[in-house]
Amino acid sequence: MPFTIATWNINSVRLRAPIVQKLLLDEGPDVLCLQETKSPVDKIPAEVFAEIGYGHMVARGQKGYNGVAILSKLPIEDVGAEDFASLGHARHVAGRLENGVTIHNFYVPAGGDVADRTVNEKFGQKLDYLTEMRDWFRGDKPEKAILVGDLNIAPREDDVWSHKKLLKVVSHTPIEVEQMAETQDAGNWVDITRQDIPDGQLYSWWSYRAKDWSAADKGRRLDHVWATPDISNAAHSSRVLRDVRGWEKPSDHAPVFATFDL
């Protein structure tokens, strides 16, 4: 039966609970993974989601920054969270559905402004985070798993509005793209979004700083859906809900969806 998953960097789940509810009502995914919830877990308005059919949640949070949550219509078991690069940040949580599918929800560090770890500690932390993700998946190969989240890297030339202009901009530098590829290879992860939409420009994030984000269209594909090879063939119908970026009081990210016939 079809199983639909979505990922969305929400930039404060408390402020934007009304549009989370709207997305769930409009689109009805089985699972919605949120990043940048910016809330301790006990202050996430879970009842707002439970009353429309999303009665299950696994989450990690902290005050003010980061935070990840998986909202689900289906029962989901908390199977832990990793603190890659030992940052003490809530950037990962994993859940397992009753059909045995494991869901990893990630919020990879953005990495600061300068793409040089000798002058920008945050860039080093981002690279270390990716290295530890890679080593973790190498040591314990995922099976029947879906990995989603804001990975804060746009890997392909057509994942950014200008490959040339962004080559030195954090999120699209060669070292980040290379490390992302190593992490992907380590888990044999298949990029489901690009499996379904192989050609053309595709973005999931547009800066708040543009005067008219849609007209300028200076986007980047920072949000990803990956799956292991044992279920990647079951995936179809990937889409980015660009219109959501234009909703009232929007997140700067649009949700990314994929459906699996499991």
Added chain:
DNA sequence: ATGGTAGGTCTCCTA
């Protein structure tokens, strides 16, 4: 070359 916006927390940090 620069500054532009947004959210959370406690006057600045992060994105």
